[in-house]
Amino acid sequence: MKKSFTVTLARPGRHLISFEAKALQLPGDRGSLGVLAGRQPLLTVMEPGVISILEITDHRRLFATTGGFCEMIDNEATLLCDSLITVEELEAEDAAGEKQLQQTQAATPATKNYRRDFTKMSEAEKRAYALTLLRKAVRG
Numbered sequence: 001m002k003k004s005f006t007v008t009l010a011r012p013g014r015h016l017i018s019f020e021a022k023a024l025q026l027p028g029d030r031g032s033l034g035v036l037a038g039r040q041p042l043l044t045v046m047e048p049g050v051i052s053i054l055e056i057t058d059h060r061r062l063f064a065t066t067g068g069f070c071e072m073i074d075n076e077a078t079l080l081c082d083s084l085i086t087v088e089e090l091e092a093e094d095a096a097g098e099k100q101l102q103q104t105q106a107a108t109p110a111t112k113n114y115r116r117d118f119t120k121m122s123e124a125e126k127r128a129y130a131l132t133l134l135r136k137a138v139r140g
Contacts, residue, residue: 004056005037005075009063009084016084019061023054024077026070033070035077042072047118048126050133051079062087062137064130066123083127090134 008018024035027049035042046068053061068081118126 002037002075005035005039005072005077007053007077007079009051009079009081011081011084019053020056021053021077022056022058025050025052026079027051027065028070035070035072037075039072039075042070044070046070046079046081047116048121048130048133050130050137051081051084052137062134064090064127064134066126066130067118083123085127085131085134087134087138090131090138 004020004022005024006018007021007024009016022037026033026035027047029045029047032049033044046065048066049064051063051065053063055061063081064085065079065081066083068079071078071080116129121129
């Protein structure tokens with residue numbers, strides 16, 4: 001059995017990058033989803049969050065997305081992302097997006113349900129949320 005699989009990241013109409021990976025973690029519809037080589041076929045919705053790819057060289061790559069879809073067929077995972085933010089782009093980002101999210105969260109009453117309703121969030125709020133998670137992932 002293969003120990004690795006191909007991960008391809010794309011946006012609508014544009015192939016971005018491919019990796020040979022040992023593991024993939026993505027923000028699924030019902031929580032974080034882990035994928036390894038040899039997995040049965042899968043089609044799932046991605047929510048805003050962090051995509052983590054463990055390459056065969058044991059180098060971890062992190063990306064933020066505002067959502068999309070993941071398909072795993074024949075040891076190839078294809079992630080079609082609404083938007084994709086790299087760590088390099090994160091460093092160049094203005095902190096305005098994170099401040100806007102904090103203001104939105106402060107105005108929203110706290111609930112015991114930790115699952116967010118992304119259908120009521122604007123694209124800017126989804127992006128700010130994903131950037132916040134990526135910042136936390138990068139810092140460790």
